[in-house]
Amino acid sequence: MVRWFICHLLESTMEQSQLNWIVNFIWGGIADDVLRDLYVRGKYRDVILPMTVIRRLDSVLEPTKQAVLEMKSTLDAAGITNQDQALRQAAGQAFYNTSKFTLRDLRARSSQQQLKADFEAYLDGFSPNVQDILENFEFRNQIPRLSKADRLGTLIEKFLDPTINLSPEPAHAADGSVRLPALDNHAMGTIFEELIRRFNEENNEEAGEHWTPRDAVRLMARLVFLPIADEIESGTYLLYDGACGTGGMLTVADETLMEIAREHGKQVTTHLYGQEINAETYAIAKADFLLKGDGDEADNLVGGPEYSTLANDAFPSHEFDFMLSNPPYGKSWKTDLERMGGKSGMKDPRFIIEHADDPEYSLVTRSSDGQMLFLANMLSKMKHNTRLGSRIAEVHNGSSLFTGDAGQGGESNIRRWIIENDWLEAIVALPLNMFYNTGIATYIWVLSNRKPEHRRGKVQLIDATQWYKPLRKNLGKKNCQFSEEDCQRICDVFLAFEETEQSKIFENAAFGYWKVTVERPP
Numbered sequence: 001m002v003r004w005f006i007c008h009l010l011e012s013t014m015e016q017s018q019l020n021w022i023v024n025f026i027w028g029g030i031a032d033d034v035l036r037d038l039y040v041r042g043k044y045r046d047v048i049l050p051m052t053v054i055r056r057l058d059s060v061l062e063p064t065k066q067a068v069l070e071m072k073s074t075l076d077a078a079g080i081t082n083q084d085q086a087l088r089q090a091a092g093q094a095f096y097n098t099s100k101f102t103l104r105d106l107r108a109r110s111s112q113q114q115l116k117a118d119f120e121a122y123l124d125g126f127s128p129n130v131q132d133i134l135e136n137f138e139f140r141n142q143i144p145r146l147s148k149a150d151r152l153g154t155l156i157e158k159f160l161d162p163t164i165n166l167s168p169e170p171a172h173a174a175d176g177s178v179r180l181p182a183l184d185n186h187a188m189g190t191i192f193e194e195l196i197r198r199f200n201e202e203n204n205e206e207a208g209e210h211w212t213p214r215d216a217v218r219l220m221a222r223l224v225f226l227p228i229a230d231e232i233e234s235g236t237y238l239l240y241d242g243a244c245g246t247g248g249m250l251t252v253a254d255e256t257l258m259e260i261a262r263e264h265g266k267q268v269t270t271h272l273y274g275q276e277i278n279a280e281t282y283a284i285a286k287a288d289f290l291l292k293g294d295g296d297e298a299d300n301l302v303g304g305p306e307y308s309t310l311a312n313d314a315f316p317s318h319e320f321d322f323m324l325s326n327p328p329y330g331k332s333w334k335t336d337l338e339r340m341g342g343k344s345g346m347k348d349p350r351f352i353i354e355h356a357d358d359p360e361y362s363l364v365t366r367s368s369d370g371q372m373l374f375l376a377n378m379l380s381k382m383k384h385n386t387r388l389g390s391r392i393a394e395v396h397n398g399s400s401l402f403t404g405d406a407g408q409g410g411e412s413n414i415r416r417w418i419i420e421n422d423w424l425e426a427i428v429a430l431p432l433n434m435f436y437n438t439g440i441a442t443y444i445w446v447l448s449n450r451k452p453e454h455r456r457g458k459v460q461l462i463d464a465t466q467w468y469k470p471l472r473k474n475l476g477k478k479n480c481q482f483s484e485e486d487c488q489r490i491c492d493v494f495l496a497f498e499e500t501e502q503s504k505i506f507e508n509a510a511f512g513y514w515k516v517t518v519e520r521p522p
Helices: 002-035 045-077 084-091 112-124 128-137 139-148 152-159 185-202 214-231 248-263 279-291 334-339 371-379 410-420 484-496
Strands: 178-180 235-241 268-276 301-303 322-325 352-355 358-362 391-397 424-429 442-448 458-463 469-475 478-481 503-507
Touching: 002 045, 002 152, 002 185, 045 084, 045 128, 045 139, 045 152, 045 185, 045 279, 112 139, 112 152, 128 139, 128 279, 139 152, 185 279, 214 248, 214 322, 214 391, 214 424, 214 442, 214 484, 235 248, 248 268, 248 322, 268 279, 279 301, 322 371, 352 410, 358 410, 371 391, 371 410, 424 484, 458 484
Parallel strands: 235 268, 235 322, 268 301, 322 391, 424 458
Antiparallel strands: 352 358, 391 442, 424 442, 458 503, 469 478
């Protein structure tokens, strides 16, 4: 047992060392060596992230390249136009490339003009799901610049460097021995996420809009799953994030659910769904799923500028078991409102509902801040006919707690709707400066349509503002983080559901009020 533990520890250490070497090589050896003076440092990601994706996909597809080309020829000869599934099957993957080139074929080009043409033809050969990623990365826009500066060939050469291996197959030496170990999907996903993290930290003001700190995400996932850990059965569960950013919240939630299921001897299958309006961020999320081997899950991500969650719901007929999100707050949704017919013409059943004997009860908020509508969107997707129902965790700023007068619609109506349906379990006040792009007060709302008996008719307010560890170096506005002990402490207080200095429990009725105008006689 001791020997196994030591061997396992050594393998784990060696693997981490290998991953760090690859990340550092791409971060420094490629980004700095090839792109310096051609791009400002904050723009390296525009090239490095899509090229990392391309090199990994290229290496995965190498063993079945000929089979794909033969299948393509057969399908063309037969006049079959709907070729996607057959080509996926030939590739043995959820993606493929039908061009005659691999990256290795392109390294010998002496003419920049020929290299540019062949590289573009190579990119054109990728399957539609990869095309979607490349288009949202806007990677083709970088090719003329790289080619003109004579860097395109150097970039490709660097990604084929024999000192790193991005392939799922081991690299062998001339004598047949393993020179570099294989890189499985999990390890490749880890490398890509580390690159994303480094780029985000370099450019945290902008990236903070689309990237929620992992410590906050882990806490949200536990608040969703721990209360029903003993009730999870073997089966299939659907997870959703309506503002999924780079997909990290879905990934952490999935990992947390899987871990809890294993601990309880259950076998669960998950399907992840997400929507994201920012094109590059969506591309990163979809690419990350593909690199982890989750090709089918990548197809469940929808995004780009035309896919605003509020104005263009990508999953109108879906219901989900678990939902987590960090929607934009303090951000105008006026354009979406106009696309939806304005307040007077709004017909969306997510936001105009039947409640309190009102067939057109409006949840439409002020056009200057749409964060509560993201919550209403998730509430519209709850499962009402299953044993566990649905559980939700969502981040909000303080305005969701108090904005809007009673009876004036919008935020007030949403809060009333939630309280009168007894869906709100808890609100957790987080430390200041927990997120990258804001130092204001933030809160996690935890909701369920299957409250346990002891929580019914009550709401728990948890003050976790003093439970954190300071960062040695600020990341944008973020200057603190949750340690494992902090996360556990908050979860323990949540699960205990007892009155303490940091935990207050109120009846639902305490959150309701009417605004009455009192006229004084002259």
